[in-house]
Amino acid sequence: MEKQASEKNIVLEIEDLVVNYETDGVVVHAVNGVSLRLEKGKTLALVGETGAGKTTTALSILQLIQDPPGKIRGGSITMDGDALLTFSERQMESIRGDKVSMIFQDPMTSLNPVLTVGQQIAEVIQIHQKVSKAEAEQKAREMLELVGIDGGRAGEYPHQFSGGMKQRVVIAIALACNPTLLIADEPTTALDVTIQAQVLELMKELREKYQTSMIMITHDLGIVAETCDEVSIMYAGRIVEHGTLRDIFKETRHPYTVGLFNSLPNIKRRQEMLKPIKGLMPDPSNLPTGCSFHPRCDYAQAICSTRKPAQTFLSDTHFVECLAYESNTGVTITKKEG
Amino acid sequence: MHKYILKRLLMMIPVLIGITFIIFVILNMTPGDPALIILGSEANDETVAQLRDELGLDDPLLLQYGRYMLGLVKGDLGQSYINNRAIFPSIMERLPITLSLALLAMLVSVVVAIPLGIISATKQYSFLDSTSMVLCLIGVSIPSFWLALMLILFFSVNLSLLPSGGLNNGIVSYILPAVTLATSGAASMARQTRSSMLEVIRQDYIRTARAKGVRKNKVLIRHALKNAIMPVITLMGLTLGRNVGGAVVVESIFTLPGTGRLLLEGIRSKDIPMVMGCVVVLSILISIANLLVDIVYGFVDPRLKGEYR
Numbered sequence: 073m074e075k076q077a078s079e080k081n082i083v084l085e086i087e088d089l090v091v092n093y094e095t096d097g098v099v100v101h102a103v104n105g106v107s108l109r110l111e112k113g114k115t116l117a118l119v120g121e122t123g124a125g126k127t128t129t130a131l132s133i134l135q136l137i138q139d140p141p142g143k144i145r146g147g148s149i150t151m152d153g154d155a156l157l158t159f160s161e162r163q164m165e166s167i168r169g170d171k172v173s174m175i176f177q178d179p180m181t182s183l184n185p186v187l188t189v190g191q192q193i194a195e196v197i198q199i200h201q202k203v204s205k206a207e208a209e210q211k212a213r214e215m216l217e218l219v220g221i222d223g224g225r226a227g228e229y230p231h232q233f234s235g236g237m238k239q240r241v242v243i244a245i246a247l248a249c250n251p252t253l254l255i256a257d258e259p260t261t262a263l264d265v266t267i268q269a270q271v272l273e274l275m276k277e278l279r280e281k282y283q284t285s286m287i288m289i290t291h292d293l294g295i296v297a298e299t300c301d302e303v304s305i306m307y308a309g310r311i312v313e314h315g316t317l318r319d320i321f322k323e324t325r326h327p328y329t330v331g332l333f334n335s336l337p338n339i340k341r342r343q344e345m346l347k348p349i350k351g352l353m354p355d356p357s358n359l360p361t362g363c364s365f366h367p368r369c370d371y372a373q374a375i376c377s378t379r380k381p382a383q384t385f386l387s388d389t390h391f392v393e394c395l396a397y398e399s400n401t402g403v404t405i406t407k408k409e410g
Numbered sequence: 411m412h413k414y415i416l417k418r419l420l421m422m423i424p425v426l427i428g429i430t431f432i433i434f435v436i437l438n439m440t441p442g443d444p445a446l447i448i449l450g451s452e453a454n455d456e457t458v459a460q461l462r463d464e465l466g467l468d469d470p471l472l473l474q475y476g477r478y479m480l481g482l483v484k485g486d487l488g489q490s491y492i493n494n495r496a497i498f499p500s501i502m503e504r505l506p507i508t509l510s511l512a513l514l515a516m517l518v519s520v521v522v523a524i525p526l527g528i529i530s531a532t533k534q535y536s537f538l539d540s541t542s543m544v545l546c547l548i549g550v551s552i553p554s555f556w557l558a559l560m561l562i563l564f565f566s567v568n569l570s571l572l573p574s575g576g577l578n579n580g581i582v583s584y585i586l587p588a589v590t591l592a593t594s595g596a597a598s599m600a601r602q603t604r605s606s607m608l609e610v611i612r613q614d615y616i617r618t619a620r621a622k623g624v625r626k627n628k629v630l631i632r633h634a635l636k637n638a639i640m641p642v643i644t645l646m647g648l649t650l651g652r653n654v655g656g657a658v659v660v661e662s663i664f665t666l667p668g669t670g671r672l673l674l675e676g677i678r679s680k681d682i683p684m685v686m687g688c689v690v691v692l693s694i695l696i697s698i699a700n701l702l703v704d705i706v707y708g709f710v711d712p713r714l715k716g717e718y719r
Binding site for chain 2: 134136161165166167168170173174176178181183184187188195196199200229231242245
């Protein structure tokens with residue numbers, strides 16, 4: 073991503089991030105040189121299979137990777153001109169929940185069972201804003217109303233709420249201090265489909281209202297199409313294809329992205345078999361040489377197992393990491409319409 | 411909640427009936443005639459028979475038991491075979507000593523164990539963690555009578571710092587007995603705190619709290635400890651019960667005139683009413699301690715409150 077005119081509007085920039093999980097001689101390469109940029113008010117989707125490094129990338133921004141074993145081994149994360157990786161623990165604490173907040177995957181376990189939801193929302197307000205306890209509690213009730221829960225329920229405990237309601241509470245906590253960046257890690261995976269739609273609608277609404285930038289981690293391409301502006305496809309700790317929503321959905325280039333789309337059921341051709349991507353995600357402690365995807369790729373040539381693909385820009389907004397798009401590699405993709 | 415407490419108090423009745431019955435039967439099965447013990451071995455058969463009749467020792471066991479329970483309901487625990495004093499006041503006189511010892515030991519355990527458990531959990535596999543866990547293992551395994559002797563040897567004999575027994579120095583007299591009694595409880599509590607903290611700090615809601623910008627130490631106390639403390643509270647209830655029992659040994663070593671000593675003397679002289687009285691009072695205490703633990707649960711974990719009916 074070397075160009076883009078609107079430099080000033082960049083909220084978050086990650087350059088060449090490397091994160092390893094290191095235990096007793098085994099090094100798991102979870103994130104291997106991820107770079108991304110997010111503009112103000114935009115939503116970026118991080119899409120990929122389980123283990124692709126999406127959550128690790130997101131947790132790195134907040135520096136909340138479990139250490140040990142997780143270690144950030146390289147790269148930089150810049151937010152509003154601040155190099156976050158140079159920040160002390162204290163400085164990070166002042167950013168977490170205030171400028172950057174995160175919604176986690178499972179609302180059932182993300183709330184503390186022994187504190188009331190009101191206390192849990194008020195806590196984040198009291199940490200980051202100079203308000204009295206009463207004011208924070210008042211604000212907490214307002215946040216509850218904002219996410220569609222009666223403010224009078226602030227004194228209740230998480231176990232008295234349903235899954236969807238809990239996720240609303242988590243959203244209220246995340247948005248309580250009006251963050252610049254909201255990271256949503258599969259916010260609807262654990263919810264019923266009907267509740268999913270409600271929660272997504274709510275997040276969209278609030279994001280527009282407060283001009284919050286967002287990173288949406290998901291493996292659900294439907295959610296991507298509905299909520300995101302840009303899409304990064306992650307595979308084995310790298311972004312293998314990135315572009316606008318249109319680029320990715322209409323001009324799909326990387327064989328892995330194509331595979332992801334082919335794995336979706338198509339209602340118009342119900343008799344057709346689903347085409348899952350063959351094979352499994354590679355072992356991240358022992359990644360294949362060359363292109364990490366080559367063992368599973370239908371178009372792989374000998375060169376794919378030796379040469380690492382570089383970013384090839386297909387347009388200002390769209391890049392792909394695949395040797396088929398580099399010149400003189402001899403790799404070609406015979407396009408199948410699907 | 412009131413209804414729950416009342417229900418629990420009522421449930422103590424069958425427990426007490428069970429305990430008293432078992433103790434009563436066992437004591438009556440042990441060899442030795444109480445009448446002979448009271449009168450001395452030179453007493454002639456006639457006087458012995460007369461005393462047996464007076465004490466009702468020739469009646470069927472169930473009748474004797476029934477008579478005892480009837481007295482118990484009226485708050486009358488009978489009279490000592492040895493010195494004819496009423497049992498209940500003798501026990502009450504000495505109970506404060508045993509209670510102070512048990513509670514003090516409990517306090518020592520909690521104050522040492524919980525911080526130690528938390529630190530060990532946050533610094534898992536560090537030198538501090540391994541050291542304290544080894545110490546805990548020693549603490550659990552060490553026999554309390556041996557520990558008591560070692561403490562006396564070191565602090566009383568070698569250093570002449572603390573009294574080796576008796577109650578002449580006020581609270582200072584309790585230090586060694588309380589430490590002796592506290593050791594194994596503290597050790598198991600520290601291990602429990604550590605393992606349940608380790609489990610809780612890996613929970614998602616701890617990560618949520620960190621993502622909110624809550625300070626590390628505050629996360630540990632406000633978010634983690636409150637969740638991790640439940641099994642520790644259970645253990646506290648058990649430990650309090652064990653402390654009351656352990657007081658029997660500790661009181662004899664440190665010559666503290668508590669209920670434990672009274673019980674021991676009663677057993678030695680086959681003073682059945684005294685033994686029964688001590689057991690009844692101590693089991694009521696232990697039952698109350700367990701009830702308190704259950705009530706504390708409700709305050710710590712809101713999910714349980716609804717279940718107290």
